[in-house]
Amino acid sequence: MSQSSTPSLYAAREPVFPRRVKGKFRTLKWVIMAITLGIYYLLPWVRWDRGPELPDQAVLVDMAGRRFFFFWIEIWPHEFYFVAGLLIMAGLGLFLFTSALGRVWCGYACPQTVWTDLFILTERWVEGDRNARVRLWNAPWSLNKARLRIIKWTIWLAIGIATGGAWVFYFADAPTLLMNLLTGQAHPVAYMTVATLTATTFLFGGFFREQICIYACPWPRIQSAMMDEETITIGYRDWRGEPRGRGARTPRSGQQPPAFQALERMAAPGTLIAQGAAPVAKGDCVDCMACVNVCPMGIDIRNGQQMECITCGLCIDACDDVMSKLGLPRGLIDYFTLQDEQKERAGGQAKAVWRHILRPRTILYTSMWSAIGVGLLVALFIRADIDISVAPVRNPVYITLSDGTIRNAYDLRLRNKNHEPREFALSYTAHAPLNLHVEGVEGISVTVPADETTQVRLYLDAAAQTEAAEAEHSDVRLWVTDITSGERASAETHFNGVAQDHDQD
Template sequence: MSATEEPQKLYASREPVFPKRVSGRFRNLKWVIMIVTLGIYYVTPWIRWDRGPNLPDQAVLLDLGGRRFFFFWIEIWPHEFYFVAGLLIMAGLGLFLFTSALGRVWCGYSCPQTVWTDLFFTVERWIEGDRNARLRLWRQGWDFHKIRLRLTKYIVWLLIAVATGGAWVFYFADAPTLFIQLVTGQAAFVAYTTIGILTFTTFVFGGFMREQVCIYMCPWPRIQAAMMDEDTITVAYRDWRGEPRGKGKDRENLGDCIDCNACVNVCPVGIDIRDGQQLECITCALCIDACDDIMAKVGKPRGLIDYMALTDEANERAGNQKKSVWKHIFRLRTIIYTVLWSAIGVGLTVLLFIRSDIDVTVAPVRNPQFVMLSDGSIRNTYDVRIRNMTHENSVFEITLVSDQPLQIELEGQENNTVEVPVDSTLLQRVYVIAPAGSAAADENLTNFRFWVEDLSTETRTYQDTTFFGRDLE
């Protein structure tokens, strides 16, 4: 670089993007997905589900205070957090599967950033007009017309953003109650803070940051590059068919691409797909719709820009038979992901159905290991935690099974029974005594089993544990 040359700028301003309206099959698919995902997000907290008198009637509720997660007929307690962990692992594997098979479909169709940005684009187009009108408005000076349009747009965006933040908090409390509290100013401070933060992020990310979030803030595009291979179906340009591109009626030496820039104009991240695979591309497929429209108008077959694997391009250029889509998708890698994903799913489902309404954990108190009583007998202490997940108060009887003459006593309770209130956990100190001179008293370790029975439903469960003796040897 010579001294006279203008030094390269270290910082670049964001190039504003004004995507043009487009219609077609992928745009229709995106509309459907947008309606479904936004619908699920906004409506779910308002669905009611009767669980009886003592429990909330909200179908989906993350009760942080009560440490419960309700999902329709499923109720998850904190000790069953592995269900949530399992779902997260499934979500991760599912993302791997979809990415290796179909590229960045998550980014293109269902990522909240994409869906909300799409919604914000729709509002923008509705208020300020399509690409050309918006470009004109952006270039022109500030006058009443521009201020009015901008204000209207920001107000609608803000309403969407508030609704987005507002819907979020309804997942954590009874939605109708919280709604009234929010409106009357009686809701918890944290509810307003959460709505405020989410309103701000929705407004800024959806209205202004847009593709910058995907390019600079999201780690997923970088990770996905490692998940895609030459068989991954992704959005690409048929270079062999389109080039050399050019305008004009005389197309003898030109490819199918008429260089109309329709694909560039509709792109929400402002790139040219004809340059090849790019980090910025979220594979929203709108360029396919735009190009198909043009191809139809000029009387060429569709698919100059299309979903295809990287190997297809070379295959087609060489004039070979195109590999079918299913052959691309069903390969060892995707099959392994599918098997792993299904195995975890089946495992979780089985766990869901075999889990009991009562749960017992036994923690032997090992400080000290044992206590000698005045008659020479040896006593061990156990912290027994009983979770009553049935929906009524229950009396539990704790017994033990052993071939040794072990006796059981409950601290502060009689008859070896203890009442555990509905929907709660009780910690009961349990003593097990081996008479003086018995084998259990004098040996190091004796195994035995605690049985816990819900006397009203006669459900039983057990826990195996050990008894520490004096170990005279």
């Protein structure tokens, strides 16, 4: 029996060579690329006074101290809910923008898009525009081809090194780490991180490009759940552009009734129809392929909505340029909604943009996003600069001293979020009298270094046959007071008495 060969599930990559284009959306992409790359590369070098114990860096992820610094904001480990809230806000923001404007994140601000634009700019500068790059790709290897490739790859590699280097600067003092990297004194983890990010940037931006968006990124497959017929996205007005082709065009824009124009579009080329036996009008699309040649994903938007489309708007710029040269109305390819497209096809008017954006779905996302943001701001501004956490010692629950005194032990963690050492006084409130003292310290005050957490062992004693000693549990609140500022913080716990063992017996 003969066996038929199984077809491959994978197709070889067709290289994409986007053509240079000018227009408002291309300009917007340049601006966003400059802003995002500028922030990424320069932010670690912004200085901010953090006292003598910490690097004077505005944005710093202190892995050793398990803290995050962002200008005047300092996030401690026990405040991870701030990070969780920001991540939730980022997700809701992505849902909001996608439901309102489609994949604008992918087309304008996604790191893969930004760095790919930078790599394509380098490629165009070294090898020329689209036609020159296509010819070079198809040409056999030569000294000139090898020279251009080496120059291009060298610049790509430098961009990758700068990308990886900028990332590690967020985790240590940037000037110090830079000198350590250059002199070979940095930690091996720093070199490994730079090498990994250099390799991924070089490969993703230079060779994989649109494949990352199509195969590696899950968002194209999720976006369909976020979009509906009122989502503003890029589309082709086929009712206006078809039948496409080159040649003379019948003037439109109201010189004939919509029904007659529709009849013209449906008729076969060369067919004569009524009302003066005029020839059938061709669509506005001249099939110049400009929209395809500028697309960084290499797709044809005229084929309808596609998963690969990142709604970057470059096809709009290219098509509008052609329409302007032909003296035809712009907007053959444009941002619009499927709902408006159906109305326009029937001769109606599109809804105002704000009516598409302000609808129940986007209002819900905006409300949720705003509520979380307000909650985080409130939590940020009402938090104290000192903090206390209490963990009662469980083994043993209490001890009985020689004079019958019942003693409970507690481990206290005192946090000083100020940039200078502070002396904290310890106290308690309870219904029954207790005696408080701190292990290894004379008195009831403890000095906590700047921007640090100190753990101390605290003891509460209840004299024999007193209410606290005889009760099973007595509620206690431990207080810490900043002697300098008078600021206070507290934590609830309880005092265990001998009645606990009597109940067990």
